[in-house]
Amino acid sequence: MAEKLGVYVCSGCGIGEALDVEALCNVSTKDGKIAVRKNHAFLCGEEGAAIIKGDIESEGIDGVVxxxxxxxxxxxxFQYDPPVFVERVNIxxxxxxxxxxxxxDTQMLAEDYLRMGCARAQKAVVPEPYSEEIDKTVLVVGGGITGMTAALEAAKAGYEVRLVEKESALGGMLNKLHKLYPKTPPYRDLEDTGLEARIKEIEDNPKIKVFTGTEIEKTEGAPGMYDVTLKNGETLRIGSIIQATGFKLYDAAKL
Ligand code: SF4
Known part of the structure; x- marks a missing residue:
């Protein structure tokens, strides 16, 4: 809720040729609590931005429209440190x-938008973030190649990871494959699946905890604060969920 408003109207980008910027700048608001009113031909330029910053410091403005x-x-x-509230009016x-x-009518429309912007700056309250309650643990559901890759990449990015696989071992469909299609030039020879190395990488990573032989029983809560219960009875506090539960082969007889 801004107590002292500064209103700044830009006449650049053709605004000055289409509107009476002077009149717009002096638009009357319901409670008239506007401390500074200025217009500038290039508000996002160095000079324009400096004018606003200067007014925040010298006039104690806590709401910039x-x-x-x-x-x-x-x-x-147009970004300022709290508690300065910024309201952008898109004219x-x-x-x-x-x-x-x-x-x-165009002029009246701009003036109405500006009045609404001033009212919002005077009445809006910035909500307090719930940052302390937010859990950043990532749950990956499915221990196939997609899930394992997601788990490793999330761990590399610094997150704690819980990887759940319904079978007794990681690998998914890769367990059924002897070789993979060529993925590197000259694309002539089949390639190893690399499954064992990938599983070892997961097992050696202290940020990844693996749950095999179990599935998700239920998920409650919201992003940042999920409580996920596994069929083995354990409940995990989770921030986000990556669903990597695989695929079923299409019945080619239908084609
Ligand atoms: S702030 Fe810059 S980009 Fe925006 S209308 Fe003014 S001159 Fe154009």
Whole structure:
């Protein structure tokens, strides 16, 4: 909830040719608590960005309303440390790119969007993240080549991994294959499956704990805080789940 608002209107990207930027900048808001109103021809440029930063420091602004382009662009330019709240009002894509230039209704539309942006900056509350409760353990369901690769890559990225395989050993379909199709140039010879080396890599990795001969009984909770119960009775606290449960061969007789 910003107490002191700064409103900045950009006239770049054709906005200045399509709207009365001066009038837009001075738009009246319901409770009129706007401390600074400025417009600039290139708000995302060095000078424009410095003006906003300077006002935050010197005027104590805690809410910045920027009427310019889409909030999806220039995110890095218009980013300020908390508690400064940023509200982007999209008068480029949502107003001047899709409505006639220098038209009374187009101007009113931009002004309404700006009023709504100011109201949001004054009333919105930034929610507190639940970061302490979030668990980052990754559950991989399925110990075939896909699941094993996912488990190893997640562990390499620094995550704890729980790998569940319903059979008594890892490997999945690879256990049934003698060789694999050629994967390296000159693509003439069949290749080893590399299964044993892959399983050893999993077993040697301290971040990966393997559960074989069991399946998922039930999953409760939400992303970041799942409680997953296995058929062997164990319950795991899990942050995210990778489903790698394999495939069934298609019945070619149907073709
Ligand atoms: S990209 Fe956005 S901030 Fe930069 S000049 Fe265009 S409308 Fe203004």
């Amino acid at each position: 920027i009427a310019a382009c889409s909030p999806r662009v220039k995110v890095d330019v 480029r894509e949502h107003v001047i790119w899709c409505h006639p230039a220098n038209d009374e």
